[in-house]
Each structure stands twice: as structure tokens, then as C-alpha cells.
Amino acid sequence: MALIVQKYGGTSVGTPERIQAIAEKIHRFREQGNEVVVVVSAMSGETNRLVGLAKSIDSHPDPRELDVLLSTGEQVTIALLSMALHRRGCPARSYTGAQVRIRTDSMYNKARIQDIDGARVRDDLTAGRVVVVAGFQGVDEHGNITTLGRGGSDTTAVALAAALHADECQIYTDVDGVYTTDPRVEPRARRLDRITSEEMLELASLGSKVLQIRSVEFAGKYNVPLRVLSSFEEGEGTLITYEEEEGMEEPLISGIAFNRDEAKLTILGVPDQPGVAYKILGPVADANIEVDMIVQNVAPDGSTTDFTFTVHRNDYDTAMEILQRVAKEMGAREVTGDTKIVKLSLVGVGMRSHAGIASTMFEALAHEGINIRMISTSEIKISVVVDEKYLELGVRALHEAFHLDEVPQTQPS
Numbered sequence: 001m002a003l004i005v006q007k008y009g010g011t012s013v014g015t016p017e018r019i020q021a022i023a024e025k026i027h028r029f030r031e032q033g034n035e036v037v038v039v040v041s042a043m044s045g046e047t048n049r050l051v052g053l054a055k056s057i058d059s060h061p062d063p064r065e066l067d068v069l070l071s072t073g074e075q076v077t078i079a080l081l082s083m084a085l086h087r088r089g090c091p092a093r094s095y096t097g098a099q100v101r102i103r104t105d106s107m108y109n110k111a112r113i114q115d116i117d118g119a120r121v122r123d124d125l126t127a128g129r130v131v132v133v134a135g136f137q138g139v140d141e142h143g144n145i146t147t148l149g150r151g152g153s154d155t156t157a158v159a160l161a162a163a164l165h166a167d168e169c170q171i172y173t174d175v176d177g178v179y180t181t182d183p184r185v186e187p188r189a190r191r192l193d194r195i196t197s198e199e200m201l202e203l204a205s206l207g208s209k210v211l212q213i214r215s216v217e218f219a220g221k222y223n224v225p226l227r228v229l230s231s232f233e234e235g236e237g238t239l240i241t242y243e244e245e246e247g248m249e250e251p252l253i254s255g256i257a258f259n260r261d262e263a264k265l266t267i268l269g270v271p272d273q274p275g276v277a278y279k280i281l282g283p284v285a286d287a288n289i290e291v292d293m294i295v296q297n298v299a300p301d302g303s304t305t306d307f308t309f310t311v312h313r314n315d316y317d318t319a320m321e322i323l324q325r326v327a328k329e330m331g332a333r334e335v336t337g338d339t340k341i342v343k344l345s346l347v348g349v350g351m352r353s354h355a356g357i358a359s360t361m362f363e364a365l366a367h368e369g370i371n372i373r374m375i376s377t378s379e380i381k382i383s384v385v386v387d388e389k390y391l392e393l394g395v396r397a398l399h400e401a402f403h404l405d406e407v408p409q410t411q412p413s
């Protein structure tokens with residue numbers, strides 16, 4: 001008998017009919033002799049609707065109350081899914097995050113799971129029930145409801161799988177696996193049978209929202225076998241692997257990620273002296289704003305320089321206010337900004353041992369007349385910032401340049 005944690009995302013439970021279909025699938029799975037714990041998201045659009053409601057009251061709603069509100073979305077789905085299971089004669093019980101006791105820290109809206117008490121879930125499994133758990137939510141040590149950040153149900157599922165030592169954690173969604181890039185942007189994207197957790201982590205952190213980044217971190221930390229599959233069709237999906245396989249040459253590039261949430265700020269004409277980066281970025285960090293890419297120009301001796309960095313678009317206005325204040329204090333010439341930018345990234349562990357990837361990337365973008373505004377690299381990724389209007393064109397050009405629609409040739413080592 002296997003213990004499987006299954007997670008169904010918003011689209012998969014988006015209508016009563018879909019909830020019935022999912023219940024059917026879970027019921028069959030249990031009939032085959034498996035123990036099943038199910039994690040569900042809110043019905044599609046519901047979390048956005050709740051955010052909109054909160055903002056109609058206050059543009060900056062109180063974070064604690066926002067979590068009280070947002071957690072209701074998942075509570076609706078667990079009850080409906082359990083009812084659909086009961087109708088099929090399948091014993092099931094639903095629990096909110098607090099009822100299971102998914103304990104988190106107190107960072108409202110982006111809480112981290114600290115500990116899960118699996119006893120209640122285990123008792124139900126022993127009694128032959130399917131356990132249905134609300135994703136995306138937990139409770140802090142003072143009993144306050146918290147949520148785990150958008151896409152957080154993935155993390156609930158992986159964390160539960162780790163706590164229960166499940167045989168596999170299956171993330172069911174509206175695509176049939178992890179692709180070389182978002183198939184909604186590049187229809188020629190190819191599904192990957194496997195991807196290393198290192199690459200998946202990089203793709204998720206660079207904007208591929210198919211898995212929440214924390215779920216991949218969690219899976220890696222606790223070695224949870226993790227698979228992404230379709231809620232609607234049969235198939236093997238994509239397995240996240242933890243060891244690079246012997247006898248296989250790693251593909252040069254596994255995938256392309258993009259992030260539409262970026263914004264760029266530049267402070268022009270700052271004195272090129274020690275402490276400049278600190279003076280500019282210190283106050284930004286103090287405001288709890290995460291900075292992503294940073295570029296400082298080289299200045300001729302004794303002259304001034306320009307300093308550019310990117311932040312999440314939601315933080316742009318606050319970062320701009322801070323930068324204008326800093327510019328005045330430092331006697332900088334000007335502050336400029338741009339919210340119409342995106343970041344495109346190539347990811348692949350094979351990059352480690354191959355030169356020339358960056359030049360192929362830059363050539364492909366140049367060929368399409370796409371101007372690169374910023375570049376950053378690490379061992380297994382190259383990211384560029386380009387104008388927002390070039391997102392689709394850029395992704396497709398890179399997909400083509402690296403032949404990602406073709407199954408890579410593998411060779412015995």
C-alpha cells in the first residue's frame with residue numbers, strides 16, 4: 001500500500017463539475033489500495049477575488065486580516081471535495097491548516113511552515129479515510145491564521161508529504177508536466193520527463209509558476225519524490241529528480257523562465273566612492289524591499305557613475321520614493337525608472353561545462369532586434385532584462401536558438 005499526497009490546483013477544482021471529476025479520480029485511486037491525502041487550492045479566480053474585495057476596503061489591507069480572508073477560499077474547496085467523496089461512498093474528512101496544525105512563523109501573507117503535526121491525519125488514514133487538507137494556510141504559535149504566499153498550496157502538499165513520509169507527492173495542475181517553457185507562451189514547448197531539482201528550483205525562482213519555489217526547496221531538503229501531472233489527462237508527467245543520472249549527458253539548456261513582475265530603477269550621476277552601493281541599497285533593504293539584479297557602471301577616475309537595480313513591481317513606488325530621497329542627499333543628478341520590463345532566463349546544469357551559451361543567447365535576441373538592458377549570470381543560468389513588449393518574441397527566439405522543441409541527444413559517458 002502506498003501513501004500518496006495529491007495536490008489539485010485552482011483550475012482543477014474550478015467548478016462543481018471539476019470537483020466531482022477530481023473526487024472520482026481520488027476515489028478510484030483509493031479503491032486501488034492507496035492511502036490518499038489531498039491538498040486543494042481555492043477554486044480558480046477565488047483568491048484574486050478575495051484580494052480585490054480587501055482592496056476595495058483598503059488599498060493596503062491589514063496583513064493579518066488579509067490572511068483571515070484569503071484562507072476562506074481553500075476552506076470552501078475542502079468541504080465541497082469531501083462532500084463529493086462522501087457521495088461516492090468514499091469516507092473522507094476535511095481539515096483547515098490550523099486544524100491539522102500546520103504551524104508557521106508569523107509573517108502574514110508569506111509565512112513559512114515550521115512544523116506539521118501529522119497525528120490527526122495518520123489517525124484518519126488508519127481509519128480508512130481520505131484526508132482533505134486546505135492548501136496555502138497555517139497557524140502561528142499564537143493561533144493566528146497565516147497564508148504561505150501565492151501558489152502556496154504546492155508547499156503545503158510537499159510539506160505534508162515530508163511530514164508523513166509519503167511515497168510520492170503528486171502536483172496535479174492544468175498542464176501535463178513541466179515544460180521547456182510556459183506552453184502558453186511557446187506552443188512548441190516540450191514536456192520534460194524528468195528535471196533535476198536544482199534546475200526546477202532555478203526555473204521556479206526565475207518566474208515559472210508551475211511550482212511555488214518553496215515547495216521545490218522543501219522537496220529537496222526532505223528528499224520528497226515530487227511529480228507534476230495533469231488533472232485532466234492520464235500520463236506520467238514530470239518527475240523532479242535529485243541525482244544526476246549516470247550515462248546521460250545533461251542537456252545544455254533545460255528551460256526558459258520569465259518574470260513579468262520586475263521593475264527597474266536607476267540613479268544617475270552618483271559619486272564613484274566607497275560606500276555608494278550601501279548608501280543606495282541600505283535604505284531599500286530597510287524598507288524590506290528585495291533587490292534582484294544590480295548593475296553599477298565603471299566611471300572614469302574621479303567622476304560620477306550610474307547605478308541600476310531591479311525590484312518587484314509591487315515595490316516600485318516605495319523604492320522610487322526612497323531613491324529620490326537618497327539622490328538628494330548624495331547630490332545625484334537624476335533618478336529614472338521603468339516598470340515595463342521583464343526578465344528572461346535560460347536554465348540548465350549543462351551550462352557548467354559548456355562555453356558559448358551566452359553568445360548564442362545574445363545573438364538570438366539581437367537577431368530579433370531585442371535590446372538587452374541588464375544581464376546577470378550564475379553557474380546554471382543566464383538572465384537578461386528586456387522591454388516587456390518583447391517577452392513572447394524573446395522566449396520563442398531563445399526556444400528556437402537552443403532547439404528546445406527537440407529531444408536532446410543523450411550519449412553514454
Ligand code: ADP
Nearest residue numbers: 009010011173174178179181182184208209210
Ligand atoms: P495551479 O492552479 O494548478 O497551481 P498554476 O497556474 O499555479 O496552476 O501553474 C500552472 C501553470 O504554470 C500552467 O498553466 C502554465 O501556464 C504555467 N507555467 C509556467 N512555466 C511553466 C513550465 N515551464 N512548464 C509548465 N507550466 C508552466
Ligand code: ASP
Nearest residue numbers: 041047136150151152153
Ligand atoms: N489559492 C492560492 C493562490 O491562488 C494558493 C494556491 O493556489 O496555491 O495563490
Ligand code: MG
Nearest residue numbers: 009151209210
Ligand atoms: Mg500554482
